[in-house]
Amino acid sequence: MKKTLIVALILGLALVFAVGCGGDSEPEVEVVEVEQEAEVTTEGTAENGGGIQELVDTQNEMFAAISTDEMTISVSAEGTVLTYTYVYSITGLDADAMQDALDSISAEGQMMLTAAQAAAPEVTAVILEFLDTEGNTLGTSEFN
Numbered sequence: 351m352k353k354t355l356i357v358a359l360i361l362g363l364a365l366v367f368a369v370g371c372g373g374d375s376e377p378e379v380e381v382v383e384v385e386q387e388a389e390v391t392t393e394g395t396a397e398n399g400g401g402i403q404e405l406v407d408t409q410n411e412m413f414a415a416i417s418t419d420e421m422t423i424s425v426s427a428e429g430t431v432l433t434y435t436y437v438y439s440i441t442g443l444d445a446d447a448m449q450d451a452l453d454s455i456s457a458e459g460q461m462m463l464t465a466a467q468a469a470a471p472e473v474t475a476v477i478l479e480f481l482d483t484e485g486n487t488l489g490t491s492e493f494n
Contacts, residue, residue: 401470401472402427402430402432402470402472402473403427404470405425405432405466405469405470405473406425406426406427406432409425410424410425413425419439420438420439420440421436421437421438421439421440422436422437423435423436423437424437429474430472430473430474430475431473431474431475431476431477432466432473432475432476432477433476433477433478433479434462434476434477434478434479435479435481436478436479436480436481437481437482437483438480438481438482438483438488439482439483443482443488445486445487445488445489448480448488448489449488449489449490451489452478452480452489452490452491453491456491456493459476459478459491459493460493462476462478462493463475463476463493463494474494475492475493475494476492476493476494477490477491477492477493478490478491478492478493
């Protein structure tokens with residue numbers, strides 16, 4: 351139950367970034383209830399498959415369920431760093447404005463890091479990156 355709440359908190363924060371930095375259009379958000387029957391682990395090991403990779407897999411399942419034509423979210427791990435990638439297909443997004451918006455919500459980024467560390471204590475940093483559909487960076491920020 352605790353892990354489900356942590357993952358839901360991270361998902362909520364991810365949506366804050368998506369809505370807060372997504373331009374003028376109001377995204378359509380569909381609330382998706384995800385049931386998870388899993389043993390709560392605080393540290394990942396090769397034997398139990400928990401920790402960071404389990405968190406990444408669970409979040410990507412949730413993000414896939416809420417992706418829209420205008421935006422997709424995914425998370426990946428490199429070592430102990432989680433990278434949340436937001437890809438926007440909305441045309442006319444200004445990279446400077448996106449970076450300014452990202453810089454203005456640093457408290458939420460720290461909350462996202464704290465929530466990720468509660469689910470997988472080995473997480474040392476969270477990177478948020480905003481891209482257009484061609485892979486051009488619109489904004490990026492790291493929280494550690």
